[in-house]
Amino acid sequence: MPKIVLACSMPSSRSGSLPLLTHGMMENLFHEFGHAIHSMLGRTRYQHVTGTRCSTDYAEVPSILMEYFANDYRVLREFARHHQTNETLPEEMINRLCQSKKFGSAYEMQTQVFYSILDQVYHGNHPLDRPTVEILEEIQKQHSSIPYVPGSAWHLRFGHLVGYGAKYYSYLYSRAVASKVWHGCFAADPLRQETGEKYRREMLSHGGGKEPAVMVENMIGKRLSSEELVDALIDETKS
Numbered sequence: 001m002p003k004i005v006l007a008c009s010m011p012s013s014r015s016g017s018l019p020l021l022t023h024g025m026m027e028n029l030f031h032e033f034g035h036a037i038h039s040m041l042g043r044t045r046y047q048h049v050t051g052t053r054c055s056t057d058y059a060e061v062p063s064i065l066m067e068y069f070a071n072d073y074r075v076l077r078e079f080a081r082h083h084q085t086n087e088t089l090p091e092e093m094i095n096r097l098c099q100s101k102k103f104g105s106a107y108e109m110q111t112q113v114f115y116s117i118l119d120q121v122y123h124g125n126h127p128l129d130r131p132t133v134e135i136l137e138e139i140q141k142q143h144s145s146i147p148y149v150p151g152s153a154w155h156l157r158f159g160h161l162v163g164y165g166a167k168y169y170s171y172l173y174s175r176a177v178a179s180k181v182w183h184g185c186f187a188a189d190p191l192r193q194e195t196g197e198k199y200r201r202e203m204l205s206h207g208g209g210k211e212p213a214v215m216v217e218n219m220i221g222k223r224l225s226s227e228e229l230v231d232a233l234i235d236e237t238k239s
């Protein structure tokens with residue numbers, strides 16, 4: 001399969017050719033743009049709770065939601081062109097590319113669950129005289145398919161355990177919520193203006209000034225249970 005490159009509408013480089021983005025780079029651009037519009041469209045009364053200044057498990061929802069757009073042919077065909085022929089990329093090729101990203105997704109999900117549990121245990125109640133390596137070995141044994149390597153202490157280099165301080169689970173939580181928003185509101189027609197305006201009004205404008213569960217409920221029309229969020233993550237690992 002030829003390497004897929006996407007020509008974006010950024011200004012031309014000095015040589016006159018368009019800068020090319022791989023699909024992975026474009027997905028990342030969409031993700032970060034999700035954070036950007038969360039900040040730009042914030043309309044809170046107080047600046048210290050505007051945009052992404054909200055609870056961590058909500059902050060990644062707008063950005064992860066944008067990843068769904070970056071993997072939908074109906075969105076990609078709006079701008080993605082072959083860099084030499086200017087042809088729109090075939091739908092089948094885009095769909096195969098997106099499907100290929102599901103490879104290893106169950107293991108990736110398991111790893112994220114493992115990291116999240118480890119983070120919770122380290123920040124929870126446990127005997128202070130117990131070495132963290134011992135806890136790592138125990139949790140890895142229970143929640144990872146990859147066996148612990150005796151003598152290793154990789155958790156000492158895993159900065160998120162300190163930087164996030166018991167909030168590493170937020171990545172999974174946000175992914176589950178974003179999945180529900182996508183499938184409940186955007187999957188049928190990702191470019192419907194009314195849905196976009198509702199999303200702006202109900203989820204992007206309040207920053208941290210409103211209870212996240214209420215914002216999501218107002219968007220999708222129902223309060224999400226823990227079971228539904230778990231099911232959403234499991235569905236993410238399927239084709």
Ligand SMILES: [Zn+2]
Pocket residue numbers: 031035060063
């Ligand atoms: Zn992010």
